[in-house]
Amino acid sequence: MTEKTTDGEGGWFEGLERGDLEGAREAIENRSAESPADWPAQAVEAGFATDEGDYYDALHEATVPTAREAAAEREQSDDQQLIHSIRAMDDATRTANELAERVAEWAGSRFDRSETGIPGARAVAAREPENPADERLVGLAARVVALDEEASDLREFVERAAGEVAPNLTTLGGPVLAARLIALAGGLKTLARKPSGTLQVLGAEEALFAHLRGRAPSPKHGIIYTHEYVRDTAREHRGSAARALAGKLTIAARIDYYSGDRRPNLERELDARIERIRARSDP
């Protein structure tokens, strides 16, 4: 707050020069009032507006850019929340699996038959400890189970949030791939600015550096390999499929960042492209 007027008193326009849109935004976003008042009349009385119509013009001029900028900023920060949550999801999954291995190894020394992985940890967590060592083992297994559940909750959140942050990218790539691409790029804005050739190899940075040092062929795909349109396409057509998918994902990211419309056509176009690529007889 730059002004120390008005907490709970005046209207948003109080103390503002007409046309000071920055001040107006600051006032609309940060001030508050317990109850409404006849702001148009007060604005006229204060000389801020000549009449009610003039006041509404000023209000429109102030609220539209304020809402536009505030929404854009919020969306920006929504993509950062998505990035944190997909990284946390990966960490939680990886850590749960690592600890599950430890549990399995330990449990193998105590009980004859024991499963491995998360199901193994779940079985151990359900046991009655018989001695102090068991207590620690069962306690650890319970943490593994809880961590695995947290990973599922994080995935659910990612699935919901990705569709809000980037609806078209999510429709084409699925929520997890959409979130990973945004995370690899550092944000939806930076993703939207990348050429499709870069998006195609995002996540294959190591292979790309090896290639640049002359030690490997250029990678044909990065994280988009996880998409069925690349993974399940015959090897000889995979490069074309990756290029086609990357092209559409790039367009989707741009629409999501710049306009936010939904374009169901993109999906149909991509489906048709991939079908044609897969139908080719020669590489």
Place this chain on the structure above:
Amino acid sequence: MSDDPGTSGDGASDNDASDSDAGDGTSDTGSSGSPTLPAGVTYRERSGKSGPCLATRGTPVYGEPSDGDWRLWDARRSKVAAMYEKGIDLGLAGNEKVLYLGAASGTTASHVADFSRVVYAVEFAARPTRDLVGVADDRENLFPLLADARTPETYAHVVEPVDVITQDVATRGQARVALANRRFLRDDGRLILAVKARSEDVTTDPADVFEAVLADLREGYEVLDTARLEPFHADHLGVVARPR
């Protein structure tokens, strides 16, 4: 929303001629016959369609079919339109000052702005607000506010007392939102509320949910009329109330 009351808009735009402006609507509608429509709202006949459709006058917003100046106002896309179709009298004359809670992309808010003096449109999600701002660009009487309807003090320094509150927030605590915003409503004002049962509780029977919401609402409002919004909106209740 799979029910199709026979109004799938596509292409049925022009030349439906019929110049009758009066909202006589050849009523096939709900409970209490044909409600009085505010000035600026009418029924338009559409060629090849089974019945007339509500319409307002303004710049098209979301690809809705139009007929001359008139933009069709589809009850399946708007709970306020559905309330009219169901025969609730909303008590609007036109040219009111309106506070709209849960404006989303501005679909309904744009129609309401067509026949109101001003509309303060509150929405708290960023993405739909982006579209709402686009709608407000073309409508100088529509003021978008990115704010949470549960905290009226964050916009009471902008919103003046109004004649009408329309509320369609579809989140838990719908009665509480209406009560918290009562301070904006003039004594003779109207609350037009769409209650979504599933937002309150997905397991309880909608009828019981509605009863509970109405009971809460009565702490601050007198309920004047209600109607289920089927087939336009499943498990929604339309409510008209006035402050008490």
